[in-house]
Amino acid sequence: MDDPLRLRLDGNALTANWRWLAMRSGPAACGAAVKADGYGLGARAVVRRLSLAGCRDFFVANWGEVAGISPIVPDSGVSVLHGIRPDDMPYALRTSARPVLNTPEQVVRWRLTQRPCDVMIDTGMNRLGLSVQDVADGVLDGLEIDTLMSHLACADEDSPMNAAQLAAFSAIKASARRRSLANSAGICLGNSYTFDLTRPGLALYGGIPRSEAVGHIKQVAFPEAQVVQVRCVRAGDSVGYGASFVAPSDTDVAILNIGYADGYLRGFAGAGTCGQGRFPVLGRVSMDLVAVDVSGSDVGEGDWVSVDYDLPAASAASGLSQYELLTGLGARYERRGF
Numbered sequence: 434m435d436d437p438l439r440l441r442l443d444g445n446a447l448t449a450n451w452r453w454l455a456m457r458s459g460p461a462a463c464g465a466a467v468k469a470d471g472y473g474l475g476a477r478a479v480v481r482r483l484s485l486a487g488c489r490d491f492f493v494a495n496w497g498e499v500a501g502i503s504p505i506v507p508d509s510g511v512s513v514l515h516g517i518r519p520d521d522m523p524y525a526l527r528t529s530a531r532p533v534l535n536t537p538e539q540v541v542r543w544r545l546t547q548r549p550c551d552v553m554i555d556t557g558m559n560r561l562g563l564s565v566q567d568v569a570d571g572v573l574d575g576l577e578i579d580t581l582m583s584h585l586a587c588a589d590e591d592s593p594m595n596a597a598q599l600a601a602f603s604a605i606k607a608s609a610r611r612r613s614l615a616n617s618a619g620i621c622l623g624n625s626y627t628f629d630l631t632r633p634g635l636a637l638y639g640g641i642p643r644s645e646a647v648g649h650i651k652q653v654a655f656p657e658a659q660v661v662q663v664r665c666v667r668a669g670d671s672v673g674y675g676a677s678f679v680a681p682s683d684t685d686v687a688i689l690n691i692g693y694a695d696g697y698l699r700g701f702a703g704a705g706t707c708g709q710g711r712f713p714v715l716g717r718v719s720m721d722l723v724a725v726d727v728s729g730s731d732v733g734e735g736d737w738v739s740v741d742y743d744l745p746a747a748s749a750a751s752g753l754s755q756y757e758l759l760t761g762l763g764a765r766y767e768r769r770g771f
């Protein structure tokens with residue numbers, strides 16, 4: 434049975450985005466952040482496409498995300514960003530995925546296994562990672578480190594913090610097979626930031642992290658909703674919860690099968706559009722439905738309407754970040770195309 438809500442996925446755009454990021458990564462290998470189910474698009478399908486294109490390094494947040502992609506790629510190419518808890522050990526040892534160790538406790542836990550790992554160093558973001566002082570104190574001694582990494586806090590802005598983090602990361606004395614600093618925005622900062630391996634997420638999926646990516650990164654995810662009902666709303670009558678939209682004149686209204694439970698959050702009320710800008714959203718967004726003005730068109734019950742979801746534009750309209758727009762896409766979409 435066909436679902437009344439689809440996410441059309443452009444696999445060629447995904448691949449083209451990865452190729453552009455790989456090219457911008459210079460001599461560094463280009464990996465892919467596929468945490469949160471491939472930023473909401475479907476991690477398994479993303480990994481399948483990108484590994485065909487030549488991607489060998491994949492990043493997830495938690496161990497529970499490894500099993501979904503390990504039928505597709507060798508898990509020796511998977512890194513788990515949140516490190517290793519005691520409860521993760523039995524599963525972790527059945528795979529060859531690597532934890533990204535973030536704390537001295539995690540280092541102690543993993544050292545006993547004598548297996549390779551990755552290590553995150555905090556260079557100023559104060560989120561995850563060992564301190565520069567931990568490294569100087571010898572916390573990493575005796576570990577077999579595949580990738581030594583850090584994460585940029587402000588790479589999407591022209592902030593002095595970028596150069597400061599780059600300097601702090603470059604100064605770390607630790608032996609590792611590879612070093613990695615740049616996310617999508619970091620890749621745009623240039624090859625002093627790309628080291629041996631890059632870790633883009635957002636830009637793979639059509640997000641524009643910085644102006645350098647405009648014109649190169651293509652939209653990947655296209656929501657499409659079916660029309661459940663079409664009605665004519667008389668001048669002076671209202672539409673939806675709170676009666677917040679009152680028709681100034683007779684208006685043809687289509688009710689689409691998408692709502693805030695599908696990630697189309699209430700920030701789109703009175704701000705979103707569908708059908709390439711032709712159909713403005715009217716009134717509030719409901720959980721499962723949204724009303725759009727289709728006056729002057731021949732849109733009817735059962736037709737499919739594209740929901741405008743160019744990420745920078747949809748972000749400006751809704752007040753949501755490009756990341757939230759992707760990861761908030763719910764489970765009810767039939768994901769097609771990858």
Ligand SMILES: *Cc1c(COP(=O)(O)O)cnc(C)c1O
Nearest residue numbers: 466584616617618632633634635
């Ligand atoms: C999520 C994440 C990335 C990818 O970041 P984008 O901004 O989506 O490109 C890279 N590295 C780490 C450590 C992350 O948590």
